[in-house]
Amino acid sequence: MIASEIGARLGYTATEEELAVVAELLDALSALPVPEHESKPATGYDPVAAIRRAPAGGHD
Amino acid sequence: MTDVGEFASQGIAAVSAAIDEGRLLPSALTERCLSLAERQDGRVRAFITRMPESARAEAMAADERARTGRRLGPLDGIPLAVKDVLATAGVRTTAGSRVLADFVPEDDCPVVRRLREVGAVIVGKTNMHEFAYGVTSDNPYYGAVANPAYPDRIAGGSSGGSAAAVAGGMALGAIGTDTGGSIRIPAAVCGLWGLKPTHGLLPAEGVIPQAWSLDHVGPMARSPEDLRLMIAPWLQDSGAHDSKVLAVPADLLDSADADTRRAFDRFVRRIAPVVTLREISLPDRAAAHAAWLTILLAESAAYHAATLRQAPGTIGADIRPFLLAGSLIGAERYLAAQRFRGEWVRRLRDALDGADGFLHPTLPGAPPQQGASGMRINGQMVPLREALVRFQWPANLSGWPALSFPMEPAGKDGPPFSVMLTGRPLSEHGLLTIARRLAVED
Numbered sequence: 001m002i003a004s005e006i007g008a009r010l011g012y013t014a015t016e017e018e019l020a021v022v023a024e025l026l027d028a029l030s031a032l033p034v035p036e037h038e039s040k041p042a043t044g045y046d047p048v049a050a051i052r053r054a055p056a057g058g059h060d
Numbered sequence: 061m062t063d064v065g066e067f068a069s070q071g072i073a074a075v076s077a078a079i080d081e082g083r084l085l086p087s088a089l090t091e092r093c094l095s096l097a098e099r100q101d102g103r104v105r106a107f108i109t110r111m112p113e114s115a116r117a118e119a120m121a122a123d124e125r126a127r128t129g130r131r132l133g134p135l136d137g138i139p140l141a142v143k144d145v146l147a148t149a150g151v152r153t154t155a156g157s158r159v160l161a162d163f164v165p166e167d168d169c170p171v172v173r174r175l176r177e178v179g180a181v182i183v184g185k186t187n188m189h190e191f192a193y194g195v196t197s198d199n200p201y202y203g204a205v206a207n208p209a210y211p212d213r214i215a216g217g218s219s220g221g222s223a224a225a226v227a228g229g230m231a232l233g234a235i236g237t238d239t240g241g242s243i244r245i246p247a248a249v250c251g252l253w254g255l256k257p258t259h260g261l262l263p264a265e266g267v268i269p270q271a272w273s274l275d276h277v278g279p280m281a282r283s284p285e286d287l288r289l290m291i292a293p294w295l296q297d298s299g300a301h302d303s304k305v306l307a308v309p310a311d312l313l314d315s316a317d318a319d320t321r322r323a324f325d326r327f328v329r330r331i332a333p334v335v336t337l338r339e340i341s342l343p344d345r346a347a348a349h350a351a352w353l354t355i356l357l358a359e360s361a362a363y364h365a366a367t368l369r370q371a372p373g374t375i376g377a378d379i380r381p382f383l384l385a386g387s388l389i390g391a392e393r394y395l396a397a398q399r400f401r402g403e404w405v406r407r408l409r410d411a412l413d414g415a416d417g418f419l420h421p422t423l424p425g426a427p428p429q430q431g432a433s434g435m436r437i438n439g440q441m442v443p444l445r446e447a448l449v450r451f452q453w454p455a456n457l458s459g460w461p462a463l464s465f466p467m468e469p470a471g472k473d474g475p476p477f478s479v480m481l482t483g484r485p486l487s488e489h490g491l492l493t494i495a496r497r498l499a500v501e502d
Contacts, residue, residue, distance in 0.1 A: 006384055012372050014384055021381035025357065026388065032350035034396040 002026070064092045065229075072232050072286040076134040079126050086126060086137025089232075090119035090181050093139040097183065097230040105203035106224035108144045108154055110184040115139065118181040125179065134289045136179025141231035143222050144185040145192060146172050146277070147266040155268040156188040156199050156218075159367055159374050169266025171235060171277055174293050183231050186221030192237055192270040193360065193379040194218055195245055195448040200376050206430075209251045210475040213427040216246030216448070218270075222280055223250040233281040233290050235262075239270040239356065241452025244464035247280050248478035249427035251466055254280045255287045255492075258485045259459030261294050271359035273398070274352065274456045284465070284492040284499070291488055301490030303416035306481070307340040315450055316424040317437045323477040324421050327467040331498045338415055342454060343407040347400065352453040354389060354397035361386025405458050409484075417483035417491065422464040424450050427475045455482050463491045465499055 002022055006014050014022065067075050067084050078084035094112050101107055122137030131137070142148070145155045147165035154160045168176065175182065187205050189197045197205035197220025205220035207213045208228035215224050219236025223246035226234050236243040238256040247254025255278045262277040269275050279290035288297060308328070313321055328337060342348075361368070361383050367375060368383055375383065412418065424447055425435045435447040442450075455462035460482055467479035479498075483491045 002388070005388055009387055010368050010372070010384070012368065012384070014381075018381045018384060022385040022388070025353070025382065025385040029350050029354050029357075029389070029393070031346040032354055032393065032397055032400060033347055034393060 064088050068092060068229060071283045072138050072289050079137050086122035087119040090115050090139050093183050093230050096228060100228050104206045104208050104224050104228055105187050106205060106221045106228060106230055107184040108187050108202045109152055111151060111182060115181050115183045122179050132179035137181060139181045139183045139231050141184050141186050141222055141225040141234040142172060142182060143188055143219050143236045145237055145268040148172055156190045156202060158201050170263045178293050186225055186234060188221055189218035190376045190379055192218040192242055193382060195445050197221060207250055212429055213249055213475055214430055216249040218242040220246045223247055223252055226252055226280055233279055233286055236280055237267060238276045238278060239274045240449045240456055243278050243280060244422055244452060244480060245448050247464050248422040249475060251475050252280050252282060253284055253287055254464045256455055256462045257291060257488055258461045269363055271356045274356055284496045288492050295488055297489040301493050303490055303494050305336045305415045307338050307412055307415035307418040309342045309418055309420055310339045311341045312420045312451060316421050320421045320425055320477060327479060334497055340411050343411050344404060348404045348457055349453060351397040351400045352457040354393055357382060357386030358389040358394045401457055408458055417481055419479060419481050420451055422478040422480040423448060460485055461488045461491060463495055465495050468500060
């Protein structure tokens with residue numbers, strides 16, 4: 001899985017040793033909480049307000 | 061004139077005073093550093109590129125200013141070394157890599173430019189772990205940096221050459237970079253003082269990045285007085301600091317080995333009359349470490365993306381897997397890490413509860429022996445990189461200044477244990493003042 005993703009993204013064939021390190025590193029990232037839904041995106045972009053501002057049939 | 065070597069061992073402040081008083085010429089001091097580099101560097105490998113010709117010219121100009129009472133400040137005529145990630149006009153800047161072996165920048169980066177503006181003499185570009193991505197400075201192209209102060213120990217990394225240049229007397233101070241301890245680790249293992257300043261205080265523009273939002277540029281030297289002079293071009297000392305309360309994150313200490321905990325206990329007992337210590341826990345350590353690692357891997361993979369696609373074999377085998385892992389991190393996870401980071405810094409500030417900073421050992425164990433691949437901590441063999449970075453990353457994730465300094469004199473069996481003091485943003489001069497009170501003279 002990891003090998004094919006690396007191949008697809010970079011066209012690189014990783015060795016078994018490299019794949020083991022990559023798997024360990026990715027595993028270490030799993031402690032990071034990734035919220036499924038956020039009430040307000042951190043970018044400050046508010047899609048509801050954008051829709052209200054937009055002229056009928058237009059885009060923000 | 062007094063013996064040049066005698067001055068140099070006293071550090072930048074003493075040397076600068078001697079130049080002011082006409083007892084020492086910058087050119088004599090520079091010659092001494094160049095000569096020590098010439099004699100030692102075949103063995104120490106502190107430098108990737110030495111710059112004797114330009115250093116001599118800069119020193120002679122400093123001589124003239126000193127003779128005519130026109131010195132540009134305390135760094136005027138002081139020989140300094142800079143890590144080979146800082147762009148230098150007309151001098152190759154390799155980042156310790158094969159990829160950039162022939163990269164010659166047209167301009168100095170702002171940090172080098174500023175150092176030259178205040179008269180510093182740049183003696184060379186220091187050796188380092190390839191692309192700053194490691195803790196040993198065992199460089200496959202430019203040689204492994206040796207530790208001049210404690211030859212049986214590693215020099216540390218990634219700014220190992222900067223530490224070795226200072227420890228070996230080849231420069232009076234050096235500039236390094238720090239994304240996960242790369243100033244503080246080599247400073248600790250070479251018995252020096254190392255300061256990772258507040259994020260952005262010394263600009264990272266023109267510095268080959270490891271990870272933009274975690275990279276810090278900062279000084280290494282023999283004393284807090286020297287560090288104070290080295291950051292003064294960017295942050296003047298307001299003189300207003302009277303810190304009395306510091307925190308100790310007890311949970312971090314559990315991750316250090318028994319000898320280090322004992323050394324830290326002795327240190328705490330010794331400083332107890334000087335400061336009030338309060339026990340705290342660092343908030344959400346596992347999640348915060350994952351956030352730091354996510355950002356590190358993703359940002360470095362982004363910088364190296366083209367090389368990874370076009371010529372992956374030109375990147376060293378020990379760092380390639382980190383870049384491959386980073387290339388698999390999507391925008392969603394990267395942004396989650398950056399969002400978490402902001403929230404974590406708020407929690408860290410709350411956890412301090414009025415304390416001015418927090419203290420803990422710089423490393424979880426004694427500086428490792430040359431060639432070691434891991435450190436034995438509490439009966440467990442921990443890979444070297446993981447062990448040495450263990451106490452470093454919080455100051456990179458927060459961007460707060462962190463200072464490493466020897467907490468007690470070196471024992472007969474090896475280098476000193478070092479302690480790290482992390483403070484609030486832009487409290488550098490305050491940290492140096494506290495640390496001067498807490499440190500003992502070797």
